[in-house]
Amino acid sequence: MAVRAARGGHHGVSIEDVAKKAGVSTATVSRAVRGLPRVSEKTRQRILDVASELGYVASSAASGLATGKTRTIGVLTPYVDRWFFYKALEGVERELHRQGYNLSLFSLDSRTLERQRTFTKTMVAKHIDALLVLCLALSMEEIEELRRLDIPLVAVGGPVEDCPSIGIDDVAAAALATRHLLELGHRDIGIVHGEDDDTDLNFQVPILRLDGFRGELERHGSGFHPEWEVRGNFTLASGADAFDELWNRPGPKPTAVVCASDEMAMGVVLQARRRGVRVPEELSVIGIDDHEFSQVMGLTTVAQDPVAQAQLGTQMLLDELAGKAGSVHDVRAEFELRVRNTTSAVS
């Protein structure tokens, strides 16, 4: 007893408290509160009443220990303050809480050194029943480690080696954006992409979009302009910088530019206008995403829906946990061109 008191079990109604007060065994309480059969309606009701009167809620640690399930799924993401990521997070959350699951958030910001530790120690600690990875730059070892976890796993927003994933066809999306410009008569097209030099990181999206752009240009027979391929990092500021880079360089300028994200596209538009380059009259700009700001800004873009993608991924995980093996599988999400007013026919 001394032990128990010392461990601070003071506040917290246990199943036993309910059982006693209801005059039944803990087993019956357990069945009753979980809505299991083999309890008469009468006793169930009595138990439920007592439970709510006492404010009883099962300890997740205890039931987790007993069942091996935690009813929480993890979300692993590189950022939480970037559009795709917070939208997706929103989607996961929505789907999860609707089902009474908890969401455990892991953010592996940069390529920090303490990363590995976090990964192994904290995540693998059986905290979670399943994991949803958001389009993360993962090393091979990390991926390997995740697989070893042996829990349902799905990637959203970008392919992850050997792992079912949900997301748009990035190559096709970038190609679509490029084609839109081509069809408007543009021939001098630049791109603001996000490809990093860093290798060994499993972050394909920027590369895929760049590929889509180049592929479409090639298909069309347009020439390459390596000097018009400039790198950004998916932020608004980097888009503005990209415009400067393009315009500060001597020589001819592109008449249009496709951006690997709306944020960068908006950066380009804003900076162009600030420097007196009219959009779309002198420069057409198209993005990918359909950020909520894009509509107000009138940005032409290739839209995708991260919330829906994340919800789908979550649902698959939940289905899998519910016993429907094979629920988790690859899905190419939808995307579509939304023409607004940052693109126009070449003059």
Place this chain on the structure above:
Amino acid sequence: MAVRAARGGHHGVSIEDVAKKAGVSTATVSRAVRGLPRVSEKTRQRILDVASELGYVASSAASGLATGKTRTIGVLTPYVDRWFFYKALEGVERELHRQGYNLSLFSLDSRTLERQRTFTKTMVAKHIDALLVLCLALSMEEIEELRRLDIPLVAVGGPVEDCPSIGIDDVAAAALATRHLLELGHRDIGIVHGEDDDTDLNFQVPILRLDGFRGELERHGSGFHPEWEVRGNFTLASGADAFDELWNRPGPKPTAVVCASDEMAMGVVLQARRRGVRVPEELSVIGIDDHEFSQVMGLTTVAQDPVAQAQLGTQMLLDELAGKAGSVHDVRAEFELRVRNTTSAVS
């Protein structure tokens, strides 16, 4: 044994496995892996080796049950896709994982009906050791329920009844924004606020900012223009709508407008320019927040730092959990005027 196998305990190295293989008791393993004293360096090393060889990680459910601690703290937020909130979330995450804590995210989107359920059932289930509430619209019953949880609690970004909170002085921030306009010579000033009609919800921020605005005007002796007080909901789109509302109304227009958030301010700027009203020549606009887009857009604003606020709040919670009673307390966070180019002297 049949039981154990049936419960899927197959993958999962237990403390006993380690103990056996290392030839010690589970108690010693427990001490060793947690870095507790009373273990010789020799055995500790041996245990650690075995543990890592076996890939042992303590089950959080088991240790949670034994200790009554979960090493996870909850974050309760109304949105995850709005600036202040995702920034704060980022701050919490950063601070938490640095300390090996987990983050459990609860999003109580709208005033949905299933809200109550989520609240009670899921949250209160002892999942968490402490809770950080993000500037949420809470009903009195909900607040009451939170207090009953009897765990360290702190609010960030907006006052919550009877609960220590970290955030800027919203009245002062709005007053500062207003004063800036006044000092530029503006006398016809409008506001885009976010005050909702909904009562009984503990979401003070919009009201406080509106108060700050009105107070400053009054202090200055400027007249009120109720028709220039228009409501938004903190989004870019609502800012654009607010501009329309202001400009579509017959009669004189304000020469300046303060907005309760940068997103709304940007909406106003964008819509003004689209409709041919020059900013800042014909209309000065100031926001509150310093959204990452604001710098690129050149928006004048009163800046605050949600990441820092959240980190501070998290640290307080952690300190409290570490035994430093009284660590959680009110803090007025900093804010400062950042003049850029959406405001200018009245012409």
Place this chain on the structure above:
DNA sequence: GTGAAAGCGCTAACAT
């Protein structure tokens, strides 16, 4: 339909 009892994997006295 209900109860007794044996765990789940870990921690914390207490003894040695």
Place this chain on the structure above:
DNA sequence: ATGTTAGCGCTTTCAC
């Protein structure tokens, strides 16, 4: 420094 042991609160088999 290390082992023994009694729980933590819940679930689940098996008997009744």
